[in-house]
Amino acid sequence: MLLEGTLERITYQSDDDGYLVARLTPSGKGYLVTIVGKLIGVRPGETLALEGEWQEHREHGRQFLVSAYRTLMPATIDGMRRYLGSGLIKGVGPATAQKITETFGKYTLDVLDHTPDRLTEVPGLGRRKAEVIKAAWRAQQQIKQVMLFLQDLGLPTGLAVRIYKQYGDAAMDVVRDTPYRLADEVYGIGFLTADAIAAGLGVAPTDPQRIAAGLRYTLGQATEDGHCFLPADELVRRAANVLNVESDLAETTLNDPQIVGEVEIGNRTPNLEPPTPLPVYLRAMAMAETGVAAALMRQLRAPSTIADFYAQARWPQVFAYLAERRAISLSEPQQQAVRMALTAKVGVLTGGPGTGKTMTLRAVTTLLAARGYRCLL
Template sequence: MARLNGILERITFHSETDGYTVARVLPKDKPYQVTIVGKLLGVQVGESVELEGRWVDHPEHGRQFEVERYRTVLPATVEGIRRYLGSGLIKGIGPVMARRIAETFGSYTLHVLEHEPLRLHEVSGLGPKRVDRIQQAWAEQQQIKAIMLFLQDLEITPGLAVRIYKQYGEQSLGVVQATPYRLADDVYGIGFLTADKIAQALGIPHDSPQRVGAGLRYTLSQAADEGHCFLPWAELAERGAALLGVDLAVVEATLGAIVITREVHAEAWDGQRMVYLQPFYRAERAVAERVHDLLRAPSQIAAFFRTANWARVFDFLADKRAITLTEQQREAVQMALTNKVSVLTGGPGTGKTVTTRTIIMALQQRGEKFVLASPTGRAAKRLSEATGAEASTIHRLLEFSPIGGPHFKRNLENPLDVALVVVDEVSMLDILLANSLLKAVPPHAHVLLVGDADQLPSVGPGRVLCDMLDSMAVPSIHLDTIFRQAEGSGIVANAHRINQGELPWFARQAGAEAGRINDCFFFSRPVPDMCAELVVEVVGERIPRRFGLDPRRDIQVLTPTHRGPAGVANLNVLLQAALNPADEQRPEQRFGATVFRAGDRVLQLRNNYDLEVYNGDIGEIVAIDPVEQLLTVRYDDARDVAYDFGLLDELTLAYAISVHKAQGAEYPCVVIPLLTQHYTLLQRNLLYTAVTRAKQLVVLLGDRRAIAIAVKNNRVAARYTGLARRLKAG
């Protein structure tokens, strides 16, 4: 094995996801630089590197050194120290400040940072707060380096090492060595498979109870990502055995043990055992109990309206408010005001908003308080615009706080001070959020849940809306009359055609009905690469030219899949290049394979309770600060959120997003590529959800056969949930 020692002069490429690096090194025994390639985690310009590997001749890039093992040594020269500190290693130190610090302390600089950090006050331009930040950042870097050195062979990236340190602080190495599977539960980005690599390297036996228990919890967690609240015992054991490569009997024994220790919950229905992660079991049970408690609790509002002269009420609304309701809508108004919990469903254009507004007006006549909420900020904004009343996200309504561990200030002990809670877009509501919401409803208040059961289910576990409808324990009404003002909309008409299993109509298509369509278009491009190219052309040129829409703010591409030429990942690369190309005046920051630029639309991929941003939130990058290592995103509520560069794996470009991520949103225009290569994802509720996201214009591209497949496929993936059963049981 060859050896190479030298100074790291430049990093040409570095992947945050796997650590693969292309860099230039000045060898100690040569006057010229050489190229090195390999997985180098956490290396910095200016460091001395001691490398082991082999020399190879690359057909395009020539001679280079493939690194197999490496060790870094802190720089000793003043110039090396300057470049090291100015490389972006430490927040608050850019190239200019790095030069000042290195010139002040010379070769003694790193000793000062390590042992005499208060001497940084001697440097011109460094105030007390900045000195404190630099001192803290340096200490963190040393801990992170230690973690990465320990985990070097396991390919733990700098970003993950930072997260481990943020979670456990100075106890990080102790936790990693003693209980590596805790990482999978506690640290975002480290799943069971990564934790298992660490555990295996530490010598934890293949069939140890610690490993098997962690694997079973991981399997249940994966099932929750698929929408399940539980797994049947036998299915969990089989999936766990396949994951772990362990005998089924060992898995069954460990499963029994973690049920006894209450790490998971098991119960039997109809002779079959079900296994839950505890949070989902508690939430599902609590939702059912809370619904029944609310339905049974007395209400002055219900008592009043049960004896009301409804003919006079509706006549008053018609005269004073110019509101004329269908018989279905009148029944829905009566239902919501005479029942403590009720569900209102219907497709687009069926009058859900008018019905909701009427219910609110009836309460306002009595001087009662009400609140409106939706699962996402975009849905809340739509609800507010439609009703003319203030609406908020459920998290904001319940006064979410990250302090002292994420929690809601509004709960059973501190309920909302209202008479009615209206929640829109309930198809998006998962079991955990439904539990938190219902806990905050006071016993005397009414709850109206509004949604469209034909849309995609929630991203999180459960099927709250459908379970409530299936249980028949909660009063509900489905609106199905399309109003005159919606009849002229091709989008509304096509949504209902799709929902009834009929092909949509498009502009310029032969046929009397299609002749009236001017807001739905289809372009045939069955070849995936050609379809992707047309998406870019339609978004960047055709739609803006013909309809005057802003391609970055008014048009949203929705696609069924993340992979392939017409998937989220590739379309975002193409659309970013067309709509927000690289520019010297536009700052950018690379994270893994993604380049983030000022002006980019980005999407939050997970709930981050510290930053108070949630899975599916979309915003625009407004600033990138390489010295402070912060990227700032402005979200729809005009709130600016600053992301540490280490958190950028929580963001992705959002020129194209999955249909699931678009739930609850509405855009002036949606562009939907649909191809037969998406076959396994082509479902009626997916196409229906995508089309109903558009307010003014829908453009489908791809293969007509794919549209037909989606329209005909009404099979909805089953979810393991117990809410309907619990509601029926009372």
Template sequence: MPKLEGSVENIVFRNEDNQYTVARFRLNDRGRLFRDDLTTIVGLLPGIHPGELLSVEGEWESDARYGRQLRVASFIQRLPASTEGMVRYLSSGLIKGIGPKKAQAIVDHFGEQTLAIIEQQPEMLTQVKGISAKDCERIEKAWLEQEDIKELHLFLQSHEVSMNVATRIYKEYGRESIRIVRENPYQLAEEVQGIGFRTADDIAVKLGLPPDGLPRLATGLKYVLTQAANDDGHCFLLENDLIRRASQILQVPIETLQGAMEQLRSEQDIFVEPATTLADSNPVAGGKTIFSIAEETGDYEPSEPEEASTEPQSRIYYGPFWYAESGSTRLLRILRNAPSCLPPTSARQWEIVFERLKQQRSMELTVRQREAVQVGYQQKVSILTGGPGTGKSTSLRALLMLLRTRKVDVALAAPTGRAAKRLTEATGVQAKTLHRLLEYAPHDNSYQRNEDNPLPHQFVIVDEFSMVDILLFYHLLKALPRTSHLLLVGDADQLPSVGPGNVLRDLLRSEAIPAVRLTELFRQAQQSKIVVTAHQINSGIVPSPRIEATSDFFFMREEDPFRAQQLVLDLVQRRLPAKYHFNPISDIQVLAPMYKGAVGVKLLNERLQAQLNPAEQAQVEWGDRLLRVGDKVMQTRNNYDKGVFNGDVGFIRRIDRENLQVKVEFAEEAGPLLIEYEFHELDELVLAYAVTVHKSQGSEYPAVVLPLVREHRMLLQRNLLYTAITRAKRFCVIVGQPAALEYAVHNDRVALRNTGLAERLLELGHAQVQTPF
């Protein structure tokens, strides 16, 4: 087996998850490096950096792209001995804060003693011009961290754990990492962001831990419950379903899970509710297939159908979901029954209110809009729902004017920064995200506003409420003063929340909360083909594909998915900007039902990036991601430390190779927010020239381009199509197959979610609403 010695010249490619690396390698002959052609080495080469000396052993092979290359079977790392190698090594990104200029200055000053100085006497670095005491501390810390991470990775490498995972573990536990991994790797799944049960389980298996150990079984059961929440929005699973899923994932007999179930129950990690005979409370029984939408990929995954069962089954809740459902019911009861802080209004006073709105504000409300204002004011908790163009914003503005004249302290909020910004624009009143309203504290993962420290407001209005899951709803209710009012505004026909629960629909279905549904389409809204089309779709009517020259909605037929892709690209890059003066990056949003396929999010993003933001800009490759300055990107998970959340869209403003950072600007309700990402955090970002319809919830775009083809038929549902079209503010074009459009309109099947909120609210009884009109 050939054995080579030399220096790493540069890294051509590295997969940060598995550390598969392609590197250029300069051969060493008796201590002298060759200056001619470089050799390519490939293989699993974790932690290697430009400038390092390597001894590699492997087999020669031919590659169509790189030519003759050595596939490395084993290697030994050594620190660089030459000053040239030291400069490359220090500026490779190994140490945050040292780029090529600082690296050259340090090596010029200390020569061949550079690495020894950094390791043994780092305080001497201040002798170098441009290196401050603060720089010195940062370099020393980064060097020690790298040494610790290398030690951790050497420990994990034998268990085939990537450098990226090792870095995440070290960031959480520091020098305790090896001990914690060795004693209980399942702890990682619950405490280290980005490490799930499967990764922790892989580590445990490779460490030789028993497959039927209680820690593994207990963590596996919790994993099944949280995955059911993340993928399908379930708050609980029926007992047989939970046991079956866990047995399949853990590859253990069903009977071995009982001990872990009892342990979780005794520690109140799970809650078991007795079997019920209510027909509508067992949505997964009866041999029905439940359709699952994977949050991260948008892929369709039909869950296994349950066997029809005549015996009612117990519900198994993961602890946080049980507390959220039962707690929300308790708090709604308290809030609804507590006295109001608002002065009462007689029928005569209401006449005066509406007459003044008409005379002074030119707001002549319909009977239903008047009812919406009255119910919102008179009821402690109420709901305002309706489709686009039905007057929800007008009703809100009228209510806010009334509250302002009576000097009522009002707070407006929405689930996302984009939705909060839209609410501010629609009402003229500053709105916040719910997380900001509730004063989320990332350091201890809690909300500062709660039952002990309630909000100071008398009236709280939450828009885009269909996006709110049961956990966030519970935190909101905990923060409300008992005498305050809560108005929930949303479109119940849109997609439900990404997180667990189906709160808006459950509240409406229970009929325990007073609700006003606006249905009349106003004359101005009737002039918008987008609005008219959305209502047609919601009624099961297939919109006409006929193109009108003055229309704001078009259907462009293309049967072939790859030609449809080309048409989408042409519309975004050339046609729409030329005719309507849209900015192709900031104004136009491509929405797709799924992640995969010719017109899926992945391929469309690659093509759109190449066309709209080509390689002239500074860029960084991280794993399978290629990101450039100017790219539109989306946050893919909640990061409470940074204050950015799943679905937030921003633009890359700077790539800082010296400090290993990418700076992204997000549009928040209070103005632009610049967030710094370390390179190892870039797996939280994806390109967002195209996004799934699910990720677009709560957003509004000047122009929407929506490809529809039959290869996405598993996700082509009426509420998905309705949600996509209602994201468009000024222009919407559907590209694809008429059969796919027709299929989506007629498919009004709703993915069922296991929730108990509506049933719990039945005990509150039906809401009694009385208005003077």
């Protein structure tokens, strides 16, 4: 549904995402309506063309929920005066806006757009203040141009606002030149959305930046399934399927570090037959895995009085103590797990529901408490 009108006042606006609650007078009407949504850079006095739908809020009544918007420049001198004096432009309040519109009349906006140096013709407006107004006007027009460009790509207003917040005035250049950066750098935009944007901009299906982004996306999806890496041949096969391209193209891109980006190809485990697959990681995941391995090695090398003590334990007596004095009876696998936990410096306890993990852990903490240790769980 379309709604056009003049923005009268902004009741609330978030600095984070541009979400606002405002009052608007629909064109040709004499009453106010409430509009809500993510609109960035709008000011009272502006004429807005809105797309969205009416909704009934439980507390605040009827509201127009904005899904997309455009700013229409005011056509009347009074509208221009209100627009310029709304706080939109640094250095221009109601009094200065009055002087500017009195000086240039219906050509006010044309002067600001094309011959802003003429602002010095306004009585009482010096060159320094004219330069401030000129720069502020240019900045506001840039915001509107960027938002219009993003919405013309079919992006919802919320995503367009996020992109602008991320890149500012460079947003148009980033989206046009490197649209797949959005998937890596803007929250809420994944590869599939970035791919649709790129297609709308005419990026070819075989473009190297698309193939590289598809490889990173495929690795990211694998991490969602719990994998730290994918074998290179498996990655190529999956990515080619996602991208609908030949596997050779995905493989060539994977092997070009200048194109593929934040991806790291690991090494095969030596001296194994058959040879292990070549692992491919997202760089952040490779760093995380290396960090975890280093931390484990530090733990293994560190001295442990607990492990040293329980290495000499008489385990039949230990388990008898647990059963008779603590009512903790353990199966053979549970006993093995307790021994591992208390004699190894690092251990992992796994098992499905009902397999005895809780009882095993209780046995471990009971024995440690008996030795005066506190356990952090």
